[in-house]
Amino acid sequence: MKIIQNISLAGFPFVIEEDAFQNLTTYLNSLEKSLPIEDRQEVMQDIEYRMVDILCEEKSGDGSTVISQREIDIIIQKIGRPEIILEQSATENPEQYTTLKQKRSLYRDMRDVKIGGVCSGLAKYFDIPVRYIRLGLILFFVLDIFTTLAIPTSFIVVTYLILWMVLPAARYPSDFLKMEGKTPDFNNLKEKSQELVQFGRRSTKEIADFYNSNKPVLERGGSVLEQILKYGLGGFSVLTSLVFFIASFSVFRFFQGENLSEQFPLRFYLGSQQADISLIIWYLLCLIPAVIFGVIAVKLLSKKVKFKGFRYLIATLILTLIALVTFLSFNVLSISGIEIKSLKNKANYMKVKSYSIPVNPAKDSNKTIYIKTLEPQIPSSYKRIEDDIYSDNRMIVNTIEPNVSYSYDDVSTPKIKVIQKNIPGKKDFTADYPLKMEGNKIYIPTFILYHYKNRFRFPNISYEITLPEGYRVINSAPEAIEVEEKL
Helix, strand or coil, X not given: CCCEEXXXXXXXXXXXXXXXXXXXXXXXXXXXXXXXXXXXXXXXXXXXXXXXXXXXXXXXXXXXXXXXXXXXXXXXXXXXCHHHHHHHHHHCCCHHHHCCECCCCCCEECCCCCCCCHHHHHHHHHCCCHHHHHHHHHHHHHHHHHCCCCCCHHHHHHHHHHHHHHCCEECCHHHHHHHHCECCCHHHHHHHHHHXXXXXXXXXXXXXXXXXXXXXXXXXXXXXXXXXXXXXXXXXXXXXXXXXXXXXHHHHHCCCCCCHHHHCCHHHHHCHHHHHHHHHHHHHHHHHHHHHHHHHHHHHHCCCCCXXXXXXXXXXXXXXXXXXXXXXXXXXXXXXXXXXXXHHCHHHCCEEEEEEEECCCCXXXXXXEEEEEECCCCCCCCEEEECCEEECCCEEEEECCXXXXXXXXCCCCCEEEEEEEECCECCCCCEECCCEEECCEEEEECEEEXXXXXXXXXXXXXXXXXXXXXXXXXXXXXXXXXXXXXX
């Protein structure tokens, strides 16, 4: 039976046998006594990190989780005994113990960092000056601007960002030793720890000297910048709040009109009840942002007024805003009957139907096709909804400017192709556009007739005429219809 104990090395918990624990304690004490008092704490912490690395390497292929004397002997062998190191340091050149080479590891060097330390880390890994890496990147950027032979800038940027995220930052002396290809033994850890301590003290002193010499300017500049940002954002919030308040009153004005359809065809599209609900929601969609920006403006500009639960109030208003927008969107889509899945695909946004009709001109037509217009006869019961829409809330007459084109092909007789486009819906869309032909005259209707339930489908009609060689087209109504040759 063996007695085991729980220990902590560099903050990591381990279980160790009692005899191994005694030897490890003796070894750590001897290392600590061999170090100068001013460097003792930093170097011993780095040595413990190195011990953790060694233990993790040794126990990775071992099923046991308890540290034995074998692992302690390996630690002493890799780091070294202090009495041997001191004896060798006194009799031989110590440089030979700090230049032992091993395989380099790739880290980000945070001592010479400009952005993320990637370039300095690569320089250490390949043992070249970091300025060559940076100059090379700049050269690639310049070549990418003026030539097509260089590596794309986007590829370099993406590669840099990936390395920034993937590569660990060198923070401890053992990391810097691995990055430089040196053995992380006692002598090297001691030297690197002293170097990092001096670097930290020097950097801290430079920052402190800069701050003390420029303290009045920095404090005054920071205060001025803070005030500029504060009042700038406050003024912007005030203006934005006023804009939304004015917009909310504009929406409220729609409730005042006796005939809302004359001002805005909302009742025509949504129906009276749904239009009233939508107007209330639109009013709130303008009022809530006005309140949000107004509260932010008061919070920024007023020193006396203090809001309790300011964040909860803003979060509640924003969530209410999102809920209203979601409800309004689904409400309109449910009324319209439009297929949402078809709107996601831009290629199928306009559903297309087409069919061809032969044209049989008389023999004495001189191979001439006349294009004429067929104007709508709008019943008196129909009300004008918009510039081009008339309806009695059962049927809709939509006046259009049809697109007519013609082309020549290897055909025996002329023919006309009718193309109907409309937004896809849950039900098939049918429309009436009474195309009329009399001999060599084609009467193109300048209107479409369709049912009120399809008011959100917004149809459009175009015509394509195919002619044999030798025919010509004459537009008899150029002020109402445009006819163009399709090459």
